Amino acid sequence: MNKTFKIYAVIFIVVMIILALFEVNKTESTDWRKNFKTDQKSPFGIFIFNHEVKDLFKNKLTKSDQTPYDYYNQNETKKAHNILIIEHEVDGESWNKVFDEVAKGSDAMLIVSDIPKEVSDSIGYYDSKISFEEENILKLTDKKYRNDFIRLDKFPSGRGFTFIRPGAEVLGKTVEKNNTDQANFIRVNYGKGHFYVHCEPLFITNYYLLKKGSTKYAQDVFSYLDDRETIWFDESNTVESHFFMRFILSNPALKYAWWLLLGGLLLFIFFNAKRKQRIVPVVEPLKNTSVDFVKSIGNLYLQEGDFHDMMAKKAQYFLNKVRMDLLIDTQNLDAEFAKKLHLKTGKPMETIDEAIVLIRKAQDPYAQVMKEDLSRMNKLLDEIIR
Incomplete structure (x- = not known):
């Protein structure tokens, strides 16, 4: 080291x-971000609501991580039901599907701080910032719920409805000391069904549901929905990352x-990476002189012109390779030898017969050998065994 x-x-x-x-x-440090995630236990997550919601809807709740567009394309014959959307961004095509279901008799409850333009334009109301107070109270207008309210003392959105079309019913209001009451929860008829819109979703977060008496207000809000199947389109109900x-x-x-x-x-x-390395000496590899030796021997034979001796040595080398590699007896260069060599090499019989003639000529010490004979035999033997 x-x-x-x-x-x-x-x-x-x-x-x-x-x-x-x-x-x-x-x-x-406490995370006070308004995330409205079902798996978050931070103050403004909705972990507690997600845990208790099935009891609230008497086990008639179905959570879907699909968009309303995809969900209703797969369930086209669904009977009238409740639709629940909490702080969830919905695309235009999906809103069209929601409108179609409500028009056929379903009820949709939207709990969102920022009302989608598709909804406000279709059913006729507008929301905006109506309060900048640090504390306010949410109350319902129905007399039977007069004693049920929730006090928002941490980061209320202060949103409410500044315009409501005639015929819409105000179900809840925001009450402040220095301002007049402002509507924050309304019901609007649409076809055979209704839209329930609440623009202060903080009432279902962990921080407020843990406060004494706050759960009663939440129960009252959801009591406006009929006792039937409810589909909750929950963006946080997605597949966990792997x-x-x-x-x-x-x-x-x-x-x-x-x-x-x-x-x-x-x-x-x-x-x-910048450290200095020891210089590695360059070692010259040993030269292979075998090729030079072969060239020298070849030149010597050519200068002597002894073609007969060169043919004899080539024939001897060839027959030795046949014995060692092909396991063929080379004592008798007869028809049987030619047939075995043909079968094992796959070369034409004409080539083999011609090569045997030249080998016999090379083995005959009295035969007259020409340079062309050496060249031809060398070519044939190399062709038979490469």
Whole structure:
């Protein structure tokens, strides 16, 4: 282990200890974001509502992670039912499907802080910021619910309805000390069904449902829906990610440790890439002189002009290769030998017969051999066994 590596290791350990001390001594902060997610236990998540909603709707609730457009394309003959949408962005085609279902006798309850333009334009009302107070009270207008209310003391949206078409019924209001009451919950007839629109969704969040008496207000709001099947289009009811880093990245402490580890590795690679390396000596490979030797021997034979001796050596080399590789007896160069060589090499009999004639000529010490005979035999033997 060199000195540089030890220095990097010490720096890395010191940084890790400092971060660990910060992590141990840090104070837990509350997440006050209005996420309205069913799996979030933060103040403005709806984990508690999601846990209790089936009892609220007497086990007649179905949660769907599909868009209304996809859902109703697969369930075209569905009878009248309730539709529940809570802080969920819905596309235009899906709103058309919702309007069709309501027109046929279903009821749709929208609990949204920002009313979609498709809805407000179709059923005739507008919402806007009506209050900037830090605290207000939500009440229902029905006399039987006069004692049921909820006090919003943390980040109320302050939204309400500034215009409502004639014939719409105001079911709930926002009450403040210094302002007149403003409608925040209405019912609008549409075809054979109704739209229920509530523009303050905070009343179903964890923070307010845990407050004493607040659950009664929520029960009263949902009591306007008939006792029948309810479809809740829930955008947070989606398939959980299977990304292998999901657990680490979802935990703040593990996430910081992971990024720190990656940063340390990158620094280590960066600095070590610049370290000096010992010069590697160049070793010349040994030269292969076999080819030069063969060329020298070949030139010697050509200069001597002894073609007969060269044919004899070529024939001897060929017959030895036939014995070793093809396992054919070469003692008698007869018809039987020619047939076996033909079968094992697949070469034409004419080629083999001509080669045997030349081999016999090379083995005959008294035969007259020409340069053309050597060239022809060399070509035939190379063709038979490559």
